[in-house]
Amino acid sequence: MTPSTLFSLSQVSFKIGEKSILNSIAFQVFQNELLCITGPSGAGKTSLIRLLNGLQSPSSGTLLFHGKTLSEMDFTLLRKKVGMVFQNPVILEGSVRDNLSLANRWAQSESGFQDTDLMLSLDKVGLSAIPLEQNASDLSGGEQQRLNLARVLLNQPEVLLLDEPTANLDGKQADKILDLVRDLTQSYALTTVMISHDEARVRQYGDRILYMDQGKFVSS
Amino acid sequence: MTQSFYIISWMDVLVSFVLIALSIGLIRWMKIGLEQSLIIGTIRTFLQLGLMGYVLTWFFTQDNWLFMVCLILGMILIAGFEGTRRQKEYKIPHLFWILTGSILTAVLIVLGIILKFILDVEPWFYPYAMIPIAGMIIGNALNSSTLAVNRFIGEMKHREHEIEMLLSLGASPRNAIDDAMKSALRAALLPNINGLMMVGLVQLPGVMTGQILSGVDPLIAVRYQIMIMYMWISTVAITDILVLLLVYRQFFTEKAQLKKSLLRSAL
Numbered sequence: 001m002t003p004s005t006l007f008s009l010s011q012v013s014f015k016i017g018e019k020s021i022l023n024s025i026a027f028q029v030f031q032n033e034l035l036c037i038t039g040p041s042g043a044g045k046t047s048l049i050r051l052l053n054g055l056q057s058p059s060s061g062t063l064l065f066h067g068k069t070l071s072e073m074d075f076t077l078l079r080k081k082v083g084m085v086f087q088n089p090v091i092l093e094g095s096v097r098d099n100l101s102l103a104n105r106w107a108q109s110e111s112g113f114q115d116t117d118l119m120l121s122l123d124k125v126g127l128s129a130i131p132l133e134q135n136a137s138d139l140s141g142g143e144q145q146r147l148n149l150a151r152v153l154l155n156q157p158e159v160l161l162l163d164e165p166t167a168n169l170d171g172k173q174a175d176k177i178l179d180l181v182r183d184l185t186q187s188y189a190l191t192t193v194m195i196s197h198d199e200a201r202v203r204q205y206g207d208r209i210l211y212m213d214q215g216k217f218v219s220s
Numbered sequence: 221m222t223q224s225f226y227i228i229s230w231m232d233v234l235v236s237f238v239l240i241a242l243s244i245g246l247i248r249w250m251k252i253g254l255e256q257s258l259i260i261g262t263i264r265t266f267l268q269l270g271l272m273g274y275v276l277t278w279f280f281t282q283d284n285w286l287f288m289v290c291l292i293l294g295m296i297l298i299a300g301f302e303g304t305r306r307q308k309e310y311k312i313p314h315l316f317w318i319l320t321g322s323i324l325t326a327v328l329i330v331l332g333i334i335l336k337f338i339l340d341v342e343p344w345f346y347p348y349a350m351i352p353i354a355g356m357i358i359g360n361a362l363n364s365s366t367l368a369v370n371r372f373i374g375e376m377k378h379r380e381h382e383i384e385m386l387l388s389l390g391a392s393p394r395n396a397i398d399d400a401m402k403s404a405l406r407a408a409l410l411p412n413i414n415g416l417m418m419v420g421l422v423q424l425p426g427v428m429t430g431q432i433l434s435g436v437d438p439l440i441a442v443r444y445q446i447m448i449m450y451m452w453i454s455t456v457a458i459t460d461i462l463v464l465l466l467v468y469r470q471f472f473t474e475k476a477q478l479k480k481s482l483l484r485s486a487l
Binding site for chain 2 (some may be wrong): 106
């Protein structure tokens with residue numbers, strides 16, 4: 001059975017000012033796969049996944065999600081379905097609870113996250129031992145990265161975009177995060193796009209590996 | 221002792237140059253090198269305010285509502301222009317209209333309440349009340365909104381990653397910048413609120429001092445000053461909130477994306 005296509009990009013280019021970041025990219029992301037994109041710094045990997053979350057739009061080309069042009073979609077809805085974890089975990093002042101329940105600030109009162117939702121999400125990322133009251137800035141780098149992942153999972157996304165999730169971690173911590181990403185992808189039928197410059201490490205995790213250089217996909 | 225009202229003649233004003241001479245002497249003694257600026261400033265103060273006295277005298281004799289409305293609109297446009305000039309390094313789209321519109325709104329509300337419900341002047345455009353009060357509102361709105369915009373942009377730069385993270389979770393731009401806006405507004409309003417706490421304890425405010433020197437009963441002067449303090453805080457609150465609610469939109473695309481290049485173009 002052919003897996004269904006979630007994202008489909010054709011002739012996608014992206015520029016910042018006059019500088020070309022992505023050059024006529026074409027590729028697909030299939031449902032329930034763990035796709036790893038590697039390549040050197042400055043290859044355009046981060047720009048590419050920012051396009052998928054709608055944080056920026058292509059300068060030209062077509063970008064479809066579930067067969068629909070991204071620009072036709074409600075961006076706040078799209079971003080809930082396509083969650084993104086940034087390279088440097090963003091931790092705000094306050095407790096673990098404050099950091100997880102950010103969306104409660106703008107949710108309708110009845111649809112806000114309860115403590116049970118937050119604890120379930122912490123459990124998914126292996127942080128069940130961390131109390132909700134704990135000051136989030138006291139967590140280690142690895143724990144902060146997991147907290148960011150838990151925050152994204154609360155939205156129950158279809159797609160998980162991970163920008164260099166292991167960049168700030170030592171080897172052992174990095175493997176643990178990657179194990180977690182693989183488990184989450186399988187257990188919750190997620191589609192994951194992970195970018196990393198550490199090709200050797202992600203090679204053993206990805207269902208598919210793509211290489212990028214100078215704003216294009218190249219064969220390894 | 222009877223209440224007296226001392227008129228200062230132009231000759232008396234010239235005598236006050238003694239104070240400037242004293243300052244220049246001190247500046248020379250300390251070799252600060254500001255003599256020339258001080259002399260230019262002294263002459264400009266004399267000429268600008270002297271001229272303003274004659275202009276105001278003429279304005280006050282104008283018994284024409286359309287003239288007064290045009291005058292106030294002209295003052296608001298100048299404030300909008302000046303505010304835009306102060307922020308020119310940021311290149312915020314539509315800033316002139318944002319500032320002008322916000323200041324106009326503050327003037328309509330605050331000046332309207334004061335003229336109609338507090339002073340209850342007759343005619344409603346009574347120049348002796350309208351011109352100085354509008355001037356205070358516009359000047360205060362200009363200064364505080366400039367500071368609020370600066371502070372807000374500083375907060376947004378500082379929180380750029382936080383704002384994008386919130387957007388990526390599905391927050392609207394308004395929700396994503398909420399903390400930055402609250403922080404900027406707090407910083408803009410706090411000095412004014414502190415001013416309410418301290419007024420009269422350390423020094424007498426300018427308007428009240430001026431009125432008392434002009435022979436007005438201190439109890440009347442105090443009432444004017446209280447009204448003016450409340451006027452200031454409401455002007456700042458109205459203008460700054462309106463300006464920031466309009467300015468933040470300029471930093472996002474219609475697809476709720478942060479315009480990072482615009483944010484970074486600011487120094």
